[in-house]
Amino acid sequence: MKQRAAKYCIPLFFWMILWVPLSRAEGNTKVIKADRIYTVTQGVIDRGMILVENGKICRIGKNIPIPCGAEMIEGAVVMPGLIDIHSHLGVYSVPGVAENEDGNEMTDPVTPQVRALDSFNFQDPAIEAGLAGGVTTIVSRPGSGNVIGGTGVAVKLKNAAPDKMILKEICDLKMTIEGNPVQYYGRYNRMPASMMGVYFLARKAFIEAQAYMEDWDKYRKEKKGGKNTEAPARDFGKDVLAMVLKREIPVHIHVNTASEIMSCIRLADEFNLRLILAHCQWAHLIKDKLAERKDVHFNCGPAMFFSYYDNTRIFKNVPAILADAGANVSLQIDAVAGRQPAQQHLLHTAALCVRYGMREEHAIKAITIRGAEAEGLDGRIGSIEEGKDADFVFLDGEPFEFLTSVEKVMIDGKIEYRKKNQRSRSLYKTVKQAKGGLPRPLKISGKRKFALKAGTVISMAGPRIKNGIILVNEGKIEKVGQNVSIPGDYPVVDAREFVAMPGLLTARSEVGLTANPGYRISRDEIFDSVVPELEVKHAVEPQDPLFSSARKLGISAIQITPGDRNVIGGRGIVVKTAGSVVDRMVVKDNSVMMAGLGPSAKRKNTMPSTRMGIAALLRETLMKAREYGNRMKRCRGGEDGAAPKRDLSLEALLPVVKREIPLMIHCERRDDILTALRIADEFDIKIVLTGASDAYKVAGEIRKRNVPVVLETIFRGGGNIEDKDFSDGNAAVLSRAGIPLSFTLGDYSIWYIPLGLMGADPLEVAAYVYKNGMSEEAALRSVTIDAARIMGCEDRLGSLETGKDADILILRGHPFRTHSVPEAVFIDGKLVYQRTERENL
Numbered sequence: 041m042k043q044r045a046a047k048y049c050i051p052l053f054f055w056m057i058l059w060v061p062l063s064r065a066e067g068n069t070k071v072i073k074a075d076r077i078y079t080v081t082q083g084v085i086d087r088g089m090i091l092v093e094n095g096k097i098c099r100i101g102k103n104i105p106i107p108c109g110a111e112m113i114e115g116a117v118v119m120p121g122l123i124d125i126h127s128h129l130g131v132y133s134v135p136g137v138a139e140n141e142d143g144n145e146m147t148d149p150v151t152p153q154v155r156a157l158d159s160f161n162f163q164d165p166a167i168e169a170g171l172a173g174g175v176t177t178i179v180s181r182p183g184s185g186n187v188i189g190g191t192g193v194a195v196k197l198k199n200a201a202p203d204k205m206i207l208k209e210i211c212d213l214k215m216t217i218e219g220n221p222v223q224y225y226g227r228y229n230r231m232p233a234s235m236m237g238v239y240f241l242a243r244k245a246f247i248e249a250q251a252y253m254e255d256w257d258k259y260r261k262e263k264k265g266g267k268n269t270e271a272p273a274r275d276f277g278k279d280v281l282a283m284v285l286k287r288e289i290p291v292h293i294h295v296n297t298a299s300e301i302m303s304c305i306r307l308a309d310e311f312n313l314r315l316i317l318a319h320c321q322w323a324h325l326i327k328d329k330l331a332e333r334k335d336v337h338f339n340c341g342p343a344m345f346f347s348y349y350d351n352t353r354i355f356k357n358v359p360a361i362l363a364d365a366g367a368n369v370s371l372q373i374d375a376v377a378g379r380q381p382a383q384q385h386l387l388h389t390a391a392l393c394v395r396y397g398m399r400e401e402h403a404i405k406a407i408t409i410r411g412a413e414a415e416g417l418d419g420r421i422g423s424i425e426e427g428k429d430a431d432f433v434f435l436d437g438e439p440f441e442f443l444t445s446v447e448k449v450m451i452d453g454k455i456e457y458r459k460k461n462q463r464s465r466s467l468y469k470t471v472k473q474a475k476g477g478l479p480r481p482l483k484i485s486g487k488r489k490f491a492l493k494a495g496t497v498i499s500m501a502g503p504r505i506k507n508g509i510i511l512v513n514e515g516k517i518e519k520v521g522q523n524v525s526i527p528g529d530y531p532v533v534d535a536r537e538f539v540a541m542p543g544l545l546t547a548r549s550e551v552g553l554t555a556n557p558g559y560r561i562s563r564d565e566i567f568d569s570v571v572p573e574l575e576v577k578h579a580v581e582p583q584d585p586l587f588s589s590a591r592k593l594g595i596s597a598i599q600i601t602p603g604d605r606n607v608i609g610g611r612g613i614v615v616k617t618a619g620s621v622v623d624r625m626v627v628k629d630n631s632v633m634m635a636g637l638g639p640s641a642k643r644k645n646t647m648p649s650t651r652m653g654i655a656a657l658l659r660e661t662l663m664k665a666r667e668y669g670n671r672m673k674r675c676r677g678g679e680d681g682a683a684p685k686r687d688l689s690l691e692a693l694l695p696v697v698k699r700e701i702p703l704m705i706h707c708e709r710r711d712d713i714l715t716a717l718r719i720a721d722e723f724d725i726k727i728v729l730t731g732a733s734d735a736y737k738v739a740g741e742i743r744k745r746n747v748p749v750v751l752e753t754i755f756r757g758g759g760n761i762e763d764k765d766f767s768d769g770n771a772a773v774l775s776r777a778g779i780p781l782s783f784t785l786g787d788y789s790i791w792y793i794p795l796g797l798m799g800a801d802p803l804e805v806a807a808y809v810y811k812n813g814m815s816e817e818a819a820l821r822s823v824t825i826d827a828a829r830i831m832g833c834e835d836r837l838g839s840l841e842t843g844k845d846a847d848i849l850i851l852r853g854h855p856f857r858t859h860s861v862p863e864a865v866f867i868d869g870k871l872v873y874q875r876t877e878r879e880n881l
Contacts, residue, residue, distance in 0.1 A: 068093060068094050068095075068453070069091075069092070069093050069107050069109070069110040069111065070091075070092040070093075070110060070111045070112075070113055070430075070453060071089060071090070071091055071092070071104065071106050071107075071110045071111070071112055071113070072089065072090040072092065072113045072114075072115065072118060072432065073087075073088075073089050073112065073113070073114045073115075074087075074088055074089075074090075074114070074115045074116065074117060074118040074434075075087060075115075075116050075117065076088070076116070076117045076118070077090065077100070077117075077118045077119075077424065078117070078118070078119040078120070078404060078424070078439065079100065079120075079423060079424040079425065080119070080120055080404055080405060080408050080409050080422070080423040080424065081409060081423040081424075081425060082100070082423070082424070082425065085100070085101070085102065087102060088100065088101065088102055088118075089101060089102065089103070089104040090104075090118070090424065090430075090432075091104050091107075091110075092430040092450075092453045093453075094453065095429065095430050095452035095453035095454070096427060096428070096429065096430060096453070097424060097425065097426055097427065097428050097429075097430050098426060099426060100424060100425070100426060113434075113448075113450075113455070115434035115435070115447060115448065116434075116435060116436050116437065116447075117434070117435040117436070117437065117438065117439065117444075118424075118432050118433070118434055118435070119404065119408070119424075119432070119433050119435065119439055120408045120409070120421070120422060120423050120424050120431060120432065120433070121174065121175070121176025121177060121408075121421065121431030121432060121433055121449065121450075121451065122173070122174045122175045122176060122177075122386050122387060122407045122408065122433060123175070123176070123177045123178075123370075123407065123408055123411040123412055123417075123421060123422060124170075124175055124177075124178045124179070124371075124372055124373050124375070124383065124386050124407075124411065125178070125179040125192075125292070125316070125339055125370060125372065125411040125414060125415050126179065126181065126292070126318050126339050126341070126372035126373070126374055127170075127178040127179065127180050127181070127372070127373060127374065127375045127383060128143050128180060128181065128183060128374065128375060128376045128377075129164060129166045129167065129170060129178055129180055129375045129383050130156075130159070130160040130161050130162065130164045130166075130167070130180045130195065131143040131156050131159040131160055131161075131180055131181070131182065131183075132183075132376045132377045133161040133163075133164035133165075133166065133377060134164055134165045134166045134377050134378040134757070134758065134759055134764070135377065135378075135758075135759065135760050135761050135764050136376070136377030136378065136379060136759045136760040136761075137760070137761060140161070140377065142159035142161075143156075143159065143181075143182055143183040143376075144182060144183040144184075144185035144186065144189065145182070145186065145189070145190065146185050146186070146224060148186070149186050149187045149188075149221050149225055149230070149231070149232060149241055150186065150187055150188045150241055150245050150277075151182075151186055151188060151189060151190055151277070152188045152190060152191070152213060152245065152277040152278075152280040152281050153190070153275075153276040153277035153280060154182065154189070154190035154191075155190055155191045155193065155209070155210065156180050156181050156182055156190060156191060156192050156193045156214075157191075157193040157206070157209055157210075160180055160193060160195065162202040162205060165378070165758075166375065166377070166378045166382070166383055166757055166759075167197050168197075169378065169382060169383060169384045169757050170197050170375070170382075170383030170384050171197040171198070171384075171449055171456055171457050172384055172446065172449070172457050172459070173382075173383065173384025173385060173386060173387060173388075173446060174384075174386070174387050174433035174435075174446040174449055175197055175383055175384065175386050176196060176197060176198075176421070176431040176433070176449060176451050177194060177195070177196050177197070177207060177412075177417070177421055177431070178194070178195055178197065178375075178383070179192045179193065179194050179195075179211050179212065179292075179411075179415055180192060180193055180195055181193075181212070181214045181292065182214045183214075184214075184216040184218065184220045184221075184294040185216070185220055185221060185224050186214075186215075186216060186221060187215060187216055187217075187221050187232065187238050187241045187242050187245075188213065188214075188215050188241075188242065188245055188281075189214040189215065189216065190213070190214055191210045191211065191212065191213055191214070191280060191289075192210075192211045192212045192213075192214055192292065193206065193208070193209055193210070193211055194206070194207035194208040194211040194415065194417060195207060196431075196451055196452070197451070197456075198451040198452065198454070198456045199456055207417065207420070207421075208415075208417065210280070210283070210289060211289065211415055211417075212289050212290045212291065212292045212316065212415060213280060213281070213283075213284050213289060213290070213291045213292065214291075214292050214293075214294075215242065215291050215292065215293040215294070216238070216293065216294040217235075217238055217239065217242065217293050217294070217295055217300050217303050217304050217307070218238075218294050218295055218296050218297075218300055219235070219296075220294070221238055222234060222235065222237070222238060235300075235303075239303055239307070242307060243307065243310070245281060246281060246284075246285065246307075246310075246311045248278065249278045249281035249282055249284075249285060250285065250311075252272070252275060252278040252281075252282065253278075253282050253285065255272040256271075256272055259271050259272055284311075284313060284314075285311060285312070285313075287312065287313070287314050289314070289416075290313070290314035290315065290316050290337075290414065290415065290416070291308070291313050291314065291315060291316065292316040292318055292339070293315070293316070293317055293318060294318050294319060295317050295318065295319060295320060296319060296320075296321045296322065297321070297322050298322050298323065298325040298326045301317060301320065301322075301323055301326065301330070302326070302329075304317055305333065305336065308336070314335075314416075315335070315336045315337070316336075316337045316338075316339055316414045316415075317336060317337070317338050317339065318339045318372065319339075319340070319341065319372075319374075320338050320339070320340050320358060320362070321343070321346050321358065321792075322346060322348060322358075323338060323340075323358055323361075323362055324346070324356045324358050324361040324362065325348065327361055327362060327365045327367075328365070330362065330365065330367055331365040331366050331367055333367075334366075334368070336367070336368070337368045337369075337370065337410065337413070337414035338359075338362050338367050338368060338369050338370070339370045339371075339372050339411070339414065340358055340359040340362070340369060340370070340371055340372065340406075341359070341371050341372040341373065341374060341389065342372060342373050342374045342381045342389065342797055343793045343795075343796065343797055344357060344358055344359055344371075344389070344392065344393050344396075344795075345357055345358070345396060345793065345794060345795040345880065346358055346792055346793060346794075347585060347791070347792050347794050348792065352555075352585040352791055352792070353585050353588040353589075354879075355589065355794040355795065355880060356880055356881070357393060357396045357397045357398060357880040357881060359371060359393055359398060359402075359406060360393055360396070360397045360398035360399070360402070360880070360881055361881055363398065363399065363402035363406065364399070364402070364881060368410055368413065368414065369402065369405075369406050369410060370406050370407070370410040370411035370414060371386065371389055371390055371393070371403075371406045371407050371411075373385060373386050373389065375757075376759070377759040377760065378756065378757030378758050378759030378760075379756055379757065379759035379760065380753050380755055380756040380757075380759075380797060380798070380799070381755055381756075381797050381798055382755065382756055382757030382759070383757065384757065385755050385798055386407055387407065387433075387439065387440075387444075387446070388442075388755070388798060388808075389407075389798065390403045390404070390406060390407045390439075390440060391403075391439075391440040391441070391442060391858050392795075392798065392801075392804070393406075394440040394858060394859075395801075395804075395858050395859065395861060396795075396861070396880045397878050397879075397880045397881045400439075400440055403439075403440060404439060404440075408422050408423060409422035409423045410422075429451075429452055430450060430451075430452060430453040431450065431451050431452065432449070432450040433446055433448075433449055433450075434446070434447045434448035434449070434450070435447060440858055441857065441858050442804065442807035442808065442811070442856055442857065442858050443807060443810070443811050443856055445459060445811060446459060447459050470854065471495075471496050471539055471853055471854040472495065472537070472853065473852060473853035473854075473857065473859065473860070474495075474537035474538050474852040474853060474863075475537065476537065477863065477875075477877065478533075478534075478535060478538065478850065478863050478864055478874065478875075479534065480874060480876070481874065482533055482864065482871055482874060483531060484531050484533060484871060485871065487531055488513070488514050488515070488869065489511075489512060489513040489514065489518075489529075489530055489869075490511075490512050490530055490531045490532065490533060490869075491509060491510070491511050491512070491524075491526040491527075491530045491531070491532045491533070492509070492510040492512065492532075492533040492535060492540060492848065492850075493507075493508075493509055493532060493533065493534055493535060493536050494507075494508050494509075494510070494535045494536065494538055494539060494540035494850070495507065495535070495536050495537050495538055495539065496508065496538075496539045496540070497510065497520065497539075497540045497541070497840065498539060498540070498541040498542075498820065498855070499520055499541075499542070499839055499840040499841065500541070500542055500820065500821065500824045500825045500838060500839040500840065501520075501825075501839040501840065501841045505520070505521065505522050506522065507522060507536070508520065508521065508522055508540065509521060509522070509523075509524040509526065510524075510540060510840060510846075510848065511524060511526070511527075511530065512846040512848075512866070512869045513869075514869070515845065515846055515868040515869040515870070516843060516844065516845060516846055516869070517840055517841060517842055517843065517844050517845075517846050518842065519842055520840050520841065520842065533864075535850050535863075535864075538850050538851060538852060538853075538863060539850070539851040539852075539853060539854065539855065539860070540840070540848055540849070540850055540851075541820075541824070541840070541848075541849050541851065541855065542596075542824045542825070542837070542838055542839050542840050542847060542848065542849065543594060543595065543596025543597065543837070543847030543848060543849050543865065543866075543867065544593065544594045544595045544596065544802040544803065544823045544824065544849060545595070545596070545597050545598065545782070545802075545823060545824060545827035545828055545831070545837060545838060546595060546598050546599070546782060546783060546784060546785055546802060546823070546827060547599050547728070547748075547750045547782035547783075547784075547827045547830040547831050548599055548601055548612075548704065548730050548750045548752075548782070548784045549598040549599060549600050549601075549784060549785045550563055550600065550601070550603070550785070551584060551586040551587060551590055551598055551600060551617075551785065552579075552580035552581050552582065552584045552586065552587065552600055552615075553576070553579055553580065553581075553584075553600065554584065554586065554790045554791055555581050555583070555584035555585060555586065555790075555791040561790075562579035563602060563603035563605075564602060564603040564604075564605040564606060564609060565602070565606070565609070565610065566605055566606065568606075569606055569607045569608075569641065569643060569647070569648060569657060570606065570607050570608045570657060570661050570689065571606055571608065571609060571610055571689070572608045572609075572610060572611070572633055572661075572689055572690075572692040572693045572696075573610070573688040573689045573691070573692045574602065574609070574610030574611065575610060575611045575613070575630065576600050576601060576602050576610055576611060576612055576613055576634075577600075577613045577615075577622055577626070577629065580600055580613070580615070580622050582619055582620055582621060582622055582625065583620070584791060585791045585794060586790075586791060586794060587617050587618070588794075589794035589795060589800075590617040590785075591617050591618060591865050591867070591872050591873045592862060592865075592873055592875075593795075593800070593801050593802065593803075593862065594802070594803065594849040594851075594862040594865055595617055595802060596616060596617060596618075596837070596845075596847035596849070596865065596867045597614060597615065597616050597617065597627055597831075597833070597837050597847065598614070598615060598617060598785075599612055599613070599614045599631055599632065599830075599831045600612055600613055600614075600615060601632060601634045601704060602634045603634075603636075603640075604634065604635075604636035604638075604640050604641065604706035604730075604731070605636060605640050605641060606634075606635075606636055606641060607635060607636060607641050607648060607654050607657050607658050607661070608633065608634070608635050608658065608661060608693075609634040609635065609636065610633070610634055610692075611630045611631075611632065611633055611634070611692065612630075612631050612632040612633075612634060612704070613626060613628070613629055613630065613631055614626070614627040614628040614631045614831050614832075614833055615627060616847075616867055616868065617867065617872075618867040618868075618870070618872045627831075627833050627836060627837065628831065628832060628833055630695065630701060631701060631831060631832060631833075632701055632702055632703075632704045632728065632831075633692070633693065633695075633696050633701060633702070633703050633704065634704050634706075635658060635703050635704065635705045635706070636654075636705070636706045636707075637651070637654055637655070637658075637705055637706065637707040637712040637715060637716060638651070638654075638706070638707050638708055638709065638712050638731075638762060639762065640706070641654050642654065651711075651712070651715070655715050655719065658719060659719060659722070659723075661689075661690075661693065662693065662696070662697060662719070662723045662725070663723075664690055665690045665693035665694060665696070665697050666697045666723065668684055668687060668690040668691070668694070669690075669694050669697055669698065671683070671684045672684065672694075696725055696726075697723060697725060699724070699725060699726050701726070701832070702725075702726040702727055702728045702748075702832075703720075703725055703726070703727045703728070704727070704728040704729075704730055704750070705727055705728070705729055705730065706730045706731045707729065707730075707731055707732065708731045708732065708733045708734060708762040708763050709733075709734050709762055709763075710734040710737045710738055713729060713732060713734060713735060713738055713741075713742070714738060714741065716729060717738075717741055717742070717745060717747070720745065720747070721745070727747055728747065728748045728749070728750060728830060729742065729747055729748070729749045729750070730749070730750040730751075730752060730784065731751075731752045732749050732750075732751055732752075732770075733751075733752075733756075733758075733762070733763040733765070733766045733767075733770065734763075734765060735749050735751075735770060735773075735774055735779075736767060736769065736770045736773035736774060737765070739773050739774055739777040739779065740777065742774070742777070742779055743777045743778055743779050747779070748779065748780040748781070748782070748826075748829070748830045749774055749779055749780070749781055749782075750781075750782045750783065750784060750830065751770065751771055751774075751781065751782075751783050751784070752783070752784045753784070753799060754768070754770075754771065754783065754799055754805060754808060754809065755797070755798035755799045755808070768808075768812040769812050769813050771809040771812070771813075771814055771822070772809065772812055772813025772814045773813075775809075775814045775815065775818040775822075776813075780826045780829055780830055781818075781821075781822045781826060782822055782823070782826060782827035782830050783799070783802065783805050783822065783823070783827075785799070785800050802823040803823065803851075803855050803856065803860070805822075805823065806819040806820060806822060806823050806855065806856065807819070807855070807856035809822070810856060816856075819856075820855065824838045824839065825838035825839045826838070845867075845868055846866055846868060846869035847866065847867050847868065848865070848866040849862055849864075849865055849866075850862065850863045850864040850865070851863060861875065862875060863875050
């Protein structure tokens with residue numbers, strides 16, 4: 041009997057052994073295997089493994105025993121989930137309309153009692169988009185309209201009930217020591233109307249909170265001693281300020297200038313505050329002073345690159361400078377209602393910082409552990425360490441390469457996002473990356489002829505040329521090829537490790553309209569809705585520092601147009617980006633007429649106040665111009681009738697109605713695009729669409745008419761009613777339909793933000809649209825020859841061919857690589873820019 045019992049007990053014993061790990065493993069135990077794991081705090085593990093149980097990291101290493109029944113998940117590159125501690129996602133949710141504007145309680149400049157959690161929309165569509173970009177945790181916060189604006193909330197961007205998404209309800213206190221409260225309250229004759237008032241109100245609030253804490257301490261002491269005393273009145277705002285004064289939560293302060301930064305440090309020193317400084321645009325001016333403050337955290341962005349009054353032509357990579365100095369640096373997107381920059385682009389923002397000089401080890405910390413440390417969340421998130429939450433991003437390449445995509449995102453041990461339609465990219469193998477630098481300086485200064493030897497020539501006029509040679513003579517390309525004989529009197533630029541390609545182009549820009557002695561912006565003349573007689577060239581300032589920035593990006597020519605706040609806004613011009621006088625920079629004068637459909641062209645209390653009013657006014661004006669032209673023609677032909685009275689407005693439109701130049705129409709929505717096409721058909725005019733976020737929906741109609749498109753602001757998230765269906769694949773759809781494409785320079789391009797936000801760099805844009813579905817060739821054409829065709833300048837620009845302008849860009853490697861920044865730029869055969877090592881630091 042005992043033997044029979046033993047016979048059955050032994051198998052039962054083994055089943056029990058197996059059952060324990062199986063039951064534990066079912067859905068809760070996962071093993072992640074990756075070619076490379078960036079732990080952030082414990083180095084990089086090649087061919088590593090991570091054991092996850094119940095949403096936590098249990099073990100990290102190379103050869104971890106795999107529990108029976110564990111789910112295996114593989115990836116190329118794994119890093120911690122991305123963290124953005126300065127976002128307005130959820131409190132300014134998509135779409136960006138008044139009903140969703142819940143981020144600033146502007147009834148009083150001091151509102152510490154309000155909480156972002158109580159405004160947070162857990163169904164904000166931007167949450168899903170941010171997750172797709174690898175962002176796993178944000179701190180959503182009030183805006184910067186108040187001196188003290190309320191508390192931020194830490195939220196995980198996972199698919200769960202709201203209470204499961206909240207990481208910390210009260211994460212920090214948002215403040216502003218900057219001009220935003222001054223602008224708002226000053227106009228209503230309320231304090232603060234100056235920066236003095238801003239600082240005073242901040243100090244006053246904390247002093248009153250100290251008194252409040254003392255009253256409560258006194259009450260508790262007397263109560264403990266048996267005294268029958270009445271408790272002080274509760275004040276929710278002062279309770280929050282007490283948390284700050286006890287250092288239970290940090291203050292997160294919006295600042296810009298160096299003086300504002302120092303004011304915040306004084307405030308923190310006086311009241312012993314845990315300090316996070318947000319934005320920090322000009323922190324680089326006092327980097328040595330700030331490097332001493334190891335207790336301060338710097339949350340930089342969303343723009344990262346700034347110039348200053350003393351030298352507006354040199355920009356500085358602010359987060360890179362601070363990190364090199366030893367400061368605690370994190371990066372932010374400042375996402376608002378999905379608008380540029382959208383939450384999903386945090387990784388790309390870090391890649392831009394790396395492109396212009398930030399060390400990769402600093403950049404990866406800036407989007408992971410540094411933000412977690414600043415907010416006191418590093419015990420759970422920010423790095424891959426045992427005991428922390430299993431929040432990971434799976435990438436298909438190195439973190440800071442432009443073409444790297446997010447494949448999967450895990451939060452708390454659960455896969456929350458998987459990328460669809462992933463495709464392999466092997467472009468980097470086709471062009472080698474240069475190891476050294478170009479000889480400096482290039483000894484061709486003042487030379488009108490020279491030869492350039494390049495490892496690869498991307499001519500945009502045929503196949504790539506290995507070991508190519510370009511001859512330049514009197515500002516023109518004399519010959520391009522592989523076996524080109526170099527005359528003896530031609531000095532040689534030795535770029536045999538480098539790539540040569542045409543200078544980059546953009547078919548719509550506002551460079552030159554934002555800098556002048558008064559720093560006035562001259563985009564739109566809004567005194568009237570129809571002003572075709574105006575010429576943008578009279579507003580262009582050649583000394584605008586943005587021209588210098590454009591050259592550094594490899595941009596050799598641009599089409600400058602008025603803005604889109606008019607139904608018809610005036611004439612554009614194509615210019616080179618080098619020159620001291622506009623007249624000597626011109627490639628094509630009066631190249632395009634600018635028009636606007638949609639809300640930007642509406643007027644209040646006057647026509648047009650509606651879309652139908654805009655279209656009616658545009659039709660009426662084009663009809664008058666056509667009739668004016670016909671009368672002029674009849675008069676010149678000797679027919680009866682007096683010549684019409686000269687009308688400069690209608691005269692300016694004659695090249696449009698004669699199909700000599702296109703009408704560039706800004707429109708975003710599908711219905712506005714169709715309106716533009718109808719008007720083009722009705723008047724038989726050439727048009728170019730710009731903006732065009734809905735263009736992919738009507739690609740067939742656009743292609744049928746052979747209408748080019750200039751896309752704007754591709755790094756956005758469909759944040760308003762106009763572009764709610766914005767798609768990253770828009771460019772790819774249009775390209776596959778055979779529609780010529782180009783792009784505008786990024787938004788926010790003003791003199792002191794020389795690279796703007798994302799999308800100011802044409803090669804960055806080309807890499808992005810390639811990653812999102814365009815072919816490599818089409819993406820490169822969009823910033824070279826196709827842009828030239830849209831501008832009507834393909835006879836001179838856009839490719840390296842005999843007889844064309846010698847506008848040449850030299851790169852370190854493939855144009856889509858993050859580190860392939862311009863090494864040298866030639867315009868009309870003249871060297872206008874040569875890069876120096878770490879020049880932005």
